[in-house]
Amino acid sequence: MLQGEKTSLRAWEQTDLPRWHELSRSVYLMQMGGGDWYPEPLARLEYWFKKSLEKGADDEFAIMADGKLIGGVGLHHSDRRSGTTSFGIGIYDEAYVGRGYGSDALRVFLTWVFETQNWRRLWLTTWSTNQRAYRAYQKLGFVEEGRCPEEVYCDGAYVDEVIMGLLREEWQARRSRGVSHVKG
Amino acid sequence: MLKGEKVVLRALQEEDFEAWYRMNDDVDLTLSGTGRWVPVSIDIARERWQYLLHSSPEVRVNFGIEVADEFIGMLSIKEIDRHNQHALLSIALSGPVHIGRGYGRDALRVVLRWAFQIHNLHRIELETWATNERALRAYRAAGFVEEGRLRDAVWLDGQFVDVVIMSAIRPEWLQNDQVATLKAHAL
Incomplete structure (x- = not known):
């Protein structure tokens, strides 16, 4: 388990699924994560979770706060040869949104990604309409690298996808200057 | 949700x-929806239910309609065709106590908002029977427009009845103030 100041990160368990299902009812927050929302029966989540266990996924975390599951973070598009990978994070409990829980989880996650797991480049995509996320990533050192105009249909409009990235050296440099790593 | x-x-x-x-075992209700009713053993029904629970949202999205924490019906957006941004709609409410209270048209309005604003569909089509006046009124109220009749296309309870084809399309829906105001509070 990884321990932050407000959050802890641990593996997903079968027993998290009913709570995850409850969180996935938030249309707005799910749209911020994936652009879309549709109703998913718990039975389907259970099916996919079993599949992921069979595949042996080892790069997905449940984000916990106050003993509750509040979101998730995990790696995608991992390329070991180049040492580069992307990630996605979402806080899906309205009570924990915009209060530094996501940033806290990410600070812990970045240490795991760069030091423990030896990735040298980490990137992400978000929507241009998600200003809250953009600012949080910036504060952690992520730099805007590109925009794909009207890449995604989200809530009645085509919005830009923003690509942001962070290199290990940049992250280390910021950390040695004491920026943004320990305290937001 | x-x-x-x-x-x-x-x-x-x-x-x-x-x-x-229980909803599907009600002969009158089922006739008004599908035009035919046959006895279905519970094991077959369970299989069908599992199919619905696990249907791929790429093709078919099912909503449970809930009032006061009670399941009162189902609404499906199906045969989703991404090339044409088109899908079919079906809706069924359970039990006479839930019918004629505006639940259906409320559900229809909400699902159109979802289909057009969130899921990026352009056209939602449905069919009903010419004799089902209540359904026709609800569909019209939700913004569906009648666009054709298939004459004597179903045998329904002793007679041939016309099938009415209706649709809602996004540009029209966006112009319709009454529906568009829902945008603010539908979610």
Whole structure:
């Protein structure tokens, strides 16, 4: 388990699924994560979770706060040869949104990604309409690298996808200057 | 989940099976929806239910319609065709107590908002029977427009009846103030 100041990160368990299902009812927050929302029966989540266990996924975390599951973070598009990978994070409990829980989880996650797991480049995509996320990533050192105009249909409009990235050296440099790593 | 003025649309749950099964066992209700009724053993019904729970949202999205925490019906957006941004709609409410109270038209309005604003569909089509006046009124109220009749296309309870084809399309829906105001509070 990884321990932050407000959050802890641990593996997903079968027993998290009913709570995850409850969180996935938030249309707005799910749209911020994936652009879309549709109703998913718990039975389907259970099916996919079993599949992921069979595949042996080892790069997905449940984000916990106050003993509750509040979101998730995990790696995608991992390329070991180049040492580069992307990630996605979402806080899906309205009570924990915009209060530094996501940033806290990410600070812990970045240490795991760069030091423990030896990735040298980490990137992400978000929507241009998600200003809250953009600012949080910036504060952690992520730099805007590109925009794909009207890449995604989200809530009645085509919005830009923003690509942001962070290199290990940049992250280390910021950390040695004491920026943004320990305290937001 | 999606909130209307009267109903909530949410994912199907295993526990909805009993109510769903009773709904499909009601001859009058089933005739008004599908035009035919045959006895279905509970094991076959369970299989069908599992199919609905696990249907791929690429092709078919099912909503449970809920009033006061009770499952009162199902609404499906199906045969989703991404090339044409087109899909078919079907809706069924369970039991006479839930019919004629505006639940259906509320659910229809909410699902159109979802289909056009969130899921990026352009056209939603449905069919009903020319004799089903209540359904026709609800569909019209939700913004569906009649666009054709298939004459004597179904045998329904002793006679041939016309099938009415209706649709809602996004540009028209966006212009319709009454529906567009829902945008602010539908979620």
